Each structure stands twice: as C-alpha cells, then as structure tokens.
Amino acid sequence: MRIQPRQEILDIWRATVRSCWDNGEWRWGGRSGSNSISDAEQLLTLLLPAAKVAELSLDDPNRVDSEVIEALGSLGDAVKIPRQLVGVMVDYFRRYTDEAGTPIFAGGSYLTPTEGGPPLTEEERSLDIVDSFAVSVTLTLATIGFVKVYRKATQRRDLLVQLDELEAMANVRLTAAMVGLLRSFSTFVFTSTDQYGRRLCDMVNQDELPRREVVDALRDQLRDTMASLRSVLLGSGRVTEDLDNGEMLFECGWSWGIIAGTEEVSTTEPIGPQRPGSAENAPYLYFTVIAMDAIEDLNSERTRLLGLLNEEQQRLSRALQLRWELTRTYWATVATFGNRRRWPIEDIPWRTTDGDRTDYYTLQTTSLAVKGLLAVGRGGDEELGRIASVLVELAQRARITRRASPGEPALLVHAPGKQVILNDETSKPIMTWNVNEFSTVLLQRAVTVAGLLNNARRRSELLELADEVWDHLLLRRIPDGRHRGLWDHAGGAFPGLAPMPEAPSWYLTERAVHAMVNASQLLSERPFPRAGGLAAYAQDLVDEAEYLFDRELMRGTFSGVAMQRSMRSIRASLRRAQLLVDERPGTAAALANTVLLKLNDVTTGQQKASEGI
Template sequence: MQLQPRQQLLEIWRAMARSSYTAPDWRWGGRAEKNSISDAEQLLCLLSPATEVPVFRLDRPDETADDVIAALQRLGDSVEIPKLLIRVLTGYMREYSAPDGTPIFAGASYYAAPDGQILDEDQRGLDVVDSFSISVTLTVAVIGFVRVFRTVLTRENLRAEADELERLASRRLTAAMVGLLRSFAVNVFSADSDFGVELCRMVNQEGLPTRQIVEELREALREINARLRDDVQIGSGAREGSELDNPNRLFECGWSWGVVKNAPAIELIEDVDVGVQREGVAQAAPYLYFTVVALDAIQTLFSERTRLLGLLDETQLKLAQSLQLRWELTQSYWSTVATFGSGRWPLEDLPWRTTDGVDSDYLSLLVSGMVIQDLVTKRASDAELIRVGAVLEDLAARARITRRPFAGDPALELHHPGFRLGLELQDQPGKEFLVWTAADLSPQLLRRSLNLARLIADNTGRSRLLDLSDELWAHLFSRRIPDGEARGLWDQPSRAYPQLDADPDPAASWYFTKRVVDCLVAAARLIDSAPQPSEQLTRLAADLIVEADHLFDQEMLNGSSDSGRPLQAEREQIQVLLQRARTVRRTQPGTAVSIAQAVLRRLDKLSAARRPAKGIT
C-alpha cells in the first residue's frame, strides 16, 4: 500500500498547528463559520489519531514520539501540548453550552436555506444529528484522554482543570446520547403507497410479482419488526408498535436529521442533569446520511478502548444499551434490504434509490457502509465481502475518481458542491425547510475500502481493494491546499478537476480534513492488524513443517551423539526455528513457509555432509 499514515498524519498535524494556533490563542473556524460541528471536527483532527493510534499518543508525555513533538512544536513540548489541549477542549465545552449549562447542538452555519436566503436564528439554532454524533465521538475521546493524562499530573490546579473538563465532557456526552435516542425514526407505510412502491421497485431485482416481493420482504424483516415493536421502549420510534403489527405495512428505520416531532423526553436518574430537552420538529423518517453518521458515532460507545478504560458512567451505560439496540436493528434492516433476493443485490443496481424517490451514487456508498458492518457482525464469507468491494470499485469509477470526467459531467457535483439533502419538518411534509450538503464522497469511499480490505482474507480481493485505496488516496492527495496558511490541509477539488472553479484563497475545511484524518486512522489500523491468513499457504506450511519435523527426527537418530559443539548448536537452532514455524503457522502462514524452507535447506546440508564422497576409479 502506497499510503503511509504516519508520515501523512504528521504533515497534517504540522499544517494544523500552523493554521490553528498563534500563542496564546487557539483559532477556530475555517472555510465554514465556526459552529459546534466544525469546531469538533477541528479538534478531532488532533484527538482521533492521539487516542486511536498508539504511536501518536499525547496523554503520556514521557512516551510521546520525537517526530510527533516536532510536528506539533508550535503548540509546545510534550508536557505543554496536553495542557494546551485541556484548556482548548474546556473552552469548546463552555462555548457550546447555554447559560443554564444545557449543551448546544445547533447546525448553525452548516445549514442553508432552500431559497438561498439568510436563515434566522431560530433555524440556525435547531439541533442536528450530526452535532449529536460528533459530540459522542469527541467526548469519548476527551474523557479517555483526560483519564490517562490525569495519572501523570501532580499539581493540584492542573488536576482540577482536568476534572472540570471531564465533568463538562461527560455532561455533553450524556446529552448527545439523549439527543440520538430522540432522533431515531421508524417510518411505517403501506405497500401500495409511494414509499412502498419505491421500496419494492428497488429490491425487486428478479421481476417478481409485487405481492410476492412484499410477502418475502416482510418475512426477511420479521425479526427486526418484532424487536422494534417489543424492545424499543424509550425515546422516539417506540410509538410505532401498533402500526408495525399490521401485516399490510412495510417500514424503514434509522435517524432523522434532528429530534423528531413529539419525541418524548428521556427520564434520567435524579442526580443526572443534561439541561433542557427541547421539543423536536424533524420529520419522523430516516435520512441515510444522518443514519450512517449516527451509526459510526454509536460504535465508539462499545469499542474496546471505551470498555477497557471504563469511560461511561452508569447512566451512559444504560443509554448506550438502548443506542446499541438501535444500531443493531438499523444496520440489519438496511443490510437485509440492500442484499435482498437470490440474484443481483439491490445494492449492486447503482444508484441507490430511496423511498422518497431520490437516487444517487452517494446514497449507494452510504448503504454499502452499513452492509459492510452488518456482514462483519454476521461473519459473512469473503465472497459476500468481495461483492461489496466490487460496488466500491464501480462507485469510484462512476464518481470520476478512477476514470476521467467528460465535459459537463454531472458526477463532479458530488465532489463540489456535494450531495444536497432537503430537510423537512414533520408538520410540513414534502416541503424543504433547510438544506444540508454532504461533500465527503471521496474520503468516505477510501475509508470504506480500507475497512473492507482489513476484513477480506482472499488475497486477490484484498489486493484489488488496496490498489483501489491507493488510487483514492492519490486523488485525495491531489486535492490538498497548496498555498497559504491552510497549505497541507483540505479541500481544493479544482486541483483534481480543472473543470471546477478554483478558490483563489481557500481556508481549511475541517469537515473534509477530519474525514481525511479518519481515512489515515483506518489505514493505520489496517497496517497494524495481523495479516489475514491464506488457507492455501496454511496447508503448504503444514506440509513443509511435517516434512521438516520428519527429517529433523532422522537427523537426531542418525547423527552422531558425540559430534562437536558447532553441530550441536546447529541442531538446537533448527529445533528453535521449527518451533517458531509451528507457532506462526495459522496466523502468519507465509512466514511459516519461509522458516520451514530455511530449515529444510539446513537439514539437507547436514544430511549431505554425512554422505561419503564418490571418487573416480
């Protein structure tokens, strides 16, 4: 793989330190006006690698790598960097809290008006799932960072600052989890409604009668239906139970764009206060973009790091259980729909079309991410994973990343300005109230490709995905800002697509840069993971080890017991190598093959040395 995450992340950190900090002040904002999401994205460009990739850790000054300190030298030394982060993170938590302490999750400058007009403060102040989700990711990282850094603090005032940050982060985490529970939506509709017709048309890849498709789809979703009806008890979504009982109904589930209309407040234990739980206004129907964003965030709540460090308190653990239930049901639902039938998958019929009649390759990418995660949960075969990999390859070509665009190519709109989502109110269905733009197709495609490559054991399929990842990274690398204070950060799409208008003085897009950082973190995990063992190499290694064992036993039987020390040392080394080959045979079969071949060569030399020389008579 050509992508080298350590070097690239260090370059990003160096550029980020230059553009974000002028002592003693941290500089917020970038291409977008500062808001709760953009500022969190900026912070996560530092915190994600620092908390997820061991070689980038900043919470133990004695263990901080020299090249990391050099990249962030503008922020201080190994001791000053985490102290600065404590101050900056505390400032963020306070900035996005109301006077009464209620955490703020407004979309603000990330919202736009459908008619291009200026939004009023009420519209800008509406909560959005993207802010709930990124707050979960950020606060879990912050709490973990503080827990470790506190162990090396000795000064009482620094420990007090760390305790205050953890308190603020924990409150924001709880509030964000409550917001996600109140933003979950189950949309129930009849099979002959517009929604039902579109869903059946999407999943019917074999031209079967609609009645048969409806029956088979309901049967495939029966368990998910039952769990939504019986197990979802708190937050939004629970009220749909009676409608789900109707055998003539279909449904879809996921996250709306904000707290849904009439979502009940979440009852918390008496001493837990997250402030005001505001009334929802969002449409009670899932949006694929916000569903995927929420799923990615929820996954951090039950990650290995979160469990090992015990980052969640009692209340958060209960909320996490409810969110994990929705996480499982949502991924299972979309994976079932996307892989429905015995022939071609609906996912493979590009582009994906939603129940409200919108189709786009970007939507196919969103669905493929949910399919990948669900296939991992079900321990699916390489053949199924490779089919998703083929979809990612097709999407890269259709998005004009691995193929050149033509004049006026509409595919370029997915890169700039991006995929446009119309956000609707529950009280005004069919009418756009706000607009949200998603312009992360390229980095999201790379991250899914890297994650999928880590799961596939088949060498051919894995190699194809790694080749695709290299092409995607080359595309992303070409989009870096080349000049100015934001040089080395993202995004300038006109450098990859000259057909697009260039920004003469672009500022950093933390939205895009954070997603590139996510890709590099995924690449670091891929490189750091154990190689996927090949069954063919495993069998070959076993055969070679059996032969080497047998020949070694012959050597021990036929060799002289009073041989010199050099020969005895050689036999001992061979024995050690054989044991090593046995140890790594299942996890690193290629290594075992190499070791076994070296042993066989050494045994053959010993055997040849005992044979009498044949002279000429």
C-alpha cells in the same frame, strides 16, 4: 497497500498545527466558519488518531513518540503538548455550553437555505443536528479517555483541577448527545400501495416478482424487526401504527434532528433543559449512517476497557444499541433483498422512498449492508466480494479511477456535493445540508471491507482501490500557504471544478484522518488473510525440516561446540516456523527453507568428511 497511515497522519498533524496554532492560541473555524460540528472535527483531527492508534497516543508524556513530538513541535515538548491540548478541549466545551449549563448542538454555519429560499434565521441555525450529536459522542469519548490516562501522569494541582472540570463537561455533553440521538430516532410507517411503498418495492424487486409477493417476502424477512420495534419506548421512534396489517411497510433510522413532538428523555445527569424538536419523523440515510458509527464508538472495546461510561450512560447506551441493531437489520435486509440475480444495492444508484436517487446513497448503504451481513453470519468472501464490486464501480462512476471530462454531472458529488433537504414536521423543506465527503467515505469503506476479506487476492485488489482513492485525495489537498496539506481543493483533482479555498474544510479533513485511522487499524489489528495453499505448503516445508533435523540428531551429527550452536539455532528457527504457520505462512515457509539449506550444508559436510575430500 502503498498508503503509509502513520506518516500521513503525522503530515496532517503538522499541517493542522501550522493552520490552527497562532502565538500560543488555538484558532477555531474553517471554510464554513465556526460551529459545534466543525470545531469538533477540527479537534478530532488531533484527538482521533491519538485515541485509536496506540503508537500516536498523546495522553502520557513518558510514552509520546519522538516523531509525534516533532510533528506537534509548535505546541511544545512531550510535557507541554498534552497540557496545551487540555486547554484547547476546555475551550471547546465552554464555547458550546450555554449560560444554563446546557450543551449546544446547533448546526450553525453548516446549514444553508433551500434553493431560492430566504436566508436562515438565527432560530433555524440554532436547531440541534444529529451530526452534532454523533461527532460529540466521538469527541467526548476521546476526551474522557485522554483525561483518565493523563491524570495518572501528572501531579500538578492546577492541572488536576482542570482535568476534573474537563471530564465533567465532557460527561455532560456525552449524556446530552446520547439523549439527542434517542430523541432523533425515526420509525416511518407507510402502506405498500402509497408512493413510499411503491418506491421501496420498486427498489428491492430486482427479480421482477409480483408486488404482493415482494411485500409478503419483505415483511417475512423483517418479522423479528417489526416485533422488536415495539420495544422502542424511550425517546422517539415509537410505532403507533398497526404493523400487523399485511399492507404496512416501514423504514427506521435517524432523522436530521430532534423529531417534532418528541417527549423528553428522563435522565439523572445534569444536561439542562431538553429542546423541543423540529424535524420530520422520517429517517435520512446520511444521518442514519453518522449516528450508527457514533453508537459503535459507545460500544467499542476501548470504551469498555477504559470504563468511559458511567452507570446512567450505560443505560442510555443500551437503549441506543437496540435502535442500532434494528436499523442495521432493516437496511441490510433491504440492501440485499432477493439474493438471486442481483441485490438492490448493486442496482446503482440507490433510490430512497422520497424519490431521491444518487450514487452517494449507494455508498452509504454499503456501510449498513456490511454491518448486517456480519451480524447474520453472511460476511463471507462471496457476499463481501459483491460489496467490493459495488465500491469499485462507484469509484469509476465518480471519476476517481477513470478520466473525467470537464463539466460532467458525475463530478458534482465532489463539489459542491450532495444537497440534503431538511424538512419540518409537515415535510416542508426548511433548509439544506451539504455533503461532499464521497471520496473519503469510499476510502473508509474500501479499507474496512478489505480488512474483512479472507481471500488474500481479493483483499489486495480492494486495497489497490484504496491506494487509488488516496492518490485522488492527495491531489485535493491545499497546495500552499498556511493551510497547505489540509483539505479540500477539489480543483486539484478536477481542474476548474472549484476555486482555490481560503480556509480548510475540517469536515473533509477529519474524514481523511478517520480513513487513515482505519488503515492503521487494518495493519495493526487485523491479521493478513490466510492463504490455504500457502499454509499447506509452509506446513509441508516445516514437516520435512523437522524430520531431517530429527534424523541428524539421531545420527549424532551435531557434536562439537560449533555444531551445538548450529543445532540450537536450527531448533529455534523450527519452533518459530511452527508457531507462524497459521498466521504468517509465508514467513514460516521462509524460515523452513533456511533450515533446510542449513541441514543440507551439514549433510554435505558430513559426506565430504567421510569420503576424505
């Protein structure tokens, strides 16, 4: 992999501080102005790597790396940097908490009118959005973890008081975001003969089977999921229809906001009044994937080890985990249904039950498919290799790894992006949500799947794709001015596609950072896949070296001070090689080769001595 995640993150940090830090104050807002989502993404550009990459941590002044201090030098030294960040975090949580103490999750300037529709009202812009719930989960977990570590590194009373306030606000927002996700979950039930059922059957029926056979097989594979849906009692998503009817099918996931008519979720936390919902009771693929990733953060190893959730949050987390598992199983089943000629996910583009189709939905479905394959023990190289092939094709179709012609429709996925229509409870379009994250999501998926592959060659091929996607993204950075080094200038990769922006897109910049965090974790946490032939070769070399070494010991070859030092060196190298055979067979083979050369020199020296040469 040519990507250097650490260096790229440090470069983005330099650009972020240059863009946002002005005369000792943090400047909020980007290309889309300031809102609860964009400002959280802006803050996560710094906090996400600091929370998930140990070498880039900022919460302990005694452990801050010198290169990190240099990159964030405008904020101060190792002592001042975390203090400044505390102030910025406190400012964010205050900005997005109303006078009654209720966290604000409005989409704001990220929401746009429907084509030809009237401008949005303030009431519409103030509607809670699942994207805000999801990004708030990630941000608050990073904040609470930061506070827990930083509190141990300071004794200043005023700073400790500020940390207590910050942690309290983050906890309230985290609980409110979790409640919001529970009230946005959707189970959409329909018959196999209506328009939704026909579209679903057409999508999954890759083997051209009779419709009745497809419905029966799909219901059979989803039998456990349908039974478990009856356990969804908290928040939205309750099944009131008769799923036992053999004609019924369903979808589950997250709508774009709180579902209309959803009752409040009882909680002991002081999150304030729970706003009524306006969203239709139907899952949206984009918001489903966003919510799923946030729930994974709630159940991550870091969250457990640092004890980031209180007792009430753990209760809510368990309820969200059930919905996560149901959604994962459903989408993985649909995406890989049939398993003969080809999977539905391999039939690009993905088609949704509301009649929409786009390569972007295929890309999003790969995330859910991988999660499901791993859960049922089907995450082997053959299955993951099929997902990898889909990613390669998507990169070609989006003209990331193929030459583009001016005006091609395929380029619209990059700019202006996919327009997701948001419907009210009557399925009437009321506003739109713009998505232009295709390249960054593709990079994240490529790195994630590469880390799961056991075949070294396949892994290297997918990492080569990741390098190509990153090269494409580098062309899209703002080239000069205050915001240079940030995203997104799509015209840099596709001349004429979009004008030079006047401000950064924190939406895309945060996703680029997230991809670099994934790449960092691939290098630091996931072992290189074992190559069976190389491991066997290394073991043979180690065995031969040990045999020859033991034989020389039996002959008393290692007599004298110099030879004793040589013996100890050889023994240490052999012990190290034996330990590395499984995880790093190439290194083990190199050590064994070095030992064999040393033993050959010893043997040759003994022979020459005996012959009087």
